[in-house]
Amino acid sequence: MAQFSAVLATAVVALAFMAQSAKADLKLCNKTESRVGVALGYKDKDGWASEGWWNIGANGCETLLKGPLIARYYYIFAVDYDKGGSWGGKSMMCTRDKIFTIRGIGNCTDRGYNKTGFFEVDTKEETDWTISLSGEKTSTNGGAQPQ
Known part of the structure; x- marks a missing residue:
C-alpha cells in the first residue's frame, strides 16, 4: 500500500508539473519568404487596445501574447517589408509607424x-492559438468596428 501511495503521489506531482508547463500563447507564424511587421488588436478587462510592431523573419514564428488567451477574437494587421502589400481587414483600429501600445479604437x-x-x-475560445500568414495579401478597405 505504501508503494502504491508513493506512485500515486509521483503521478500527481508529474501531472501538476505538466499542467504548469503547458504552453498557452497567441503565436503568429510568417509562412512567406519576406520579413513582416505585425500589429495586434484585442479587447481585455480595460477595453480595446492595439500594439505593434513585432518583426518576424521569413518562415519564422513569434509569440504575440504569453499565457492563456482571455478573449475569443483577436485582430491582426501585417505589412510585407520586402515585397510590399499587407494583410488586413475591416476591423478598424489605431496604429502608428513606430512601436506602439494604443488604448481605444x-x-x-x-x-x-x-x-x-x-x-x-476567431480562436474558438481556445487558450492557445497560432495564426499563419501566407503569400496572399488582403485589402484593407472597409470600416467596420470590432464588437
Whole structure:
C-alpha cells in the first residue's frame, strides 16, 4: 500500500508539473519568404487596445501574447517589408509607424494615429492559438468596428 501511495503521489506531482508547463500563447507564424511587421488588436478587462510592431523573419514564428488567451477574437494587421502589400481587414483600429501600445479604437486620426483595417481571428475560445500568414495579401478597405 505504501508503494502504491508513493506512485500515486509521483503521478500527481508529474501531472501538476505538466499542467504548469503547458504552453498557452497567441503565436503568429510568417509562412512567406519576406520579413513582416505585425500589429495586434484585442479587447481585455480595460477595453480595446492595439500594439505593434513585432518583426518576424521569413518562415519564422513569434509569440504575440504569453499565457492563456482571455478573449475569443483577436485582430491582426501585417505589412510585407520586402515585397510590399499587407494583410488586413475591416476591423478598424489605431496604429502608428513606430512601436506602439494604443488604448481605444475610436478617433484614431484625431488622436494623431493611423486608422488601420485589421482582420479578425476567431480562436474558438481556445487558450492557445497560432495564426499563419501566407503569400496572399488582403485589402484593407472597409470600416467596420470590432464588437
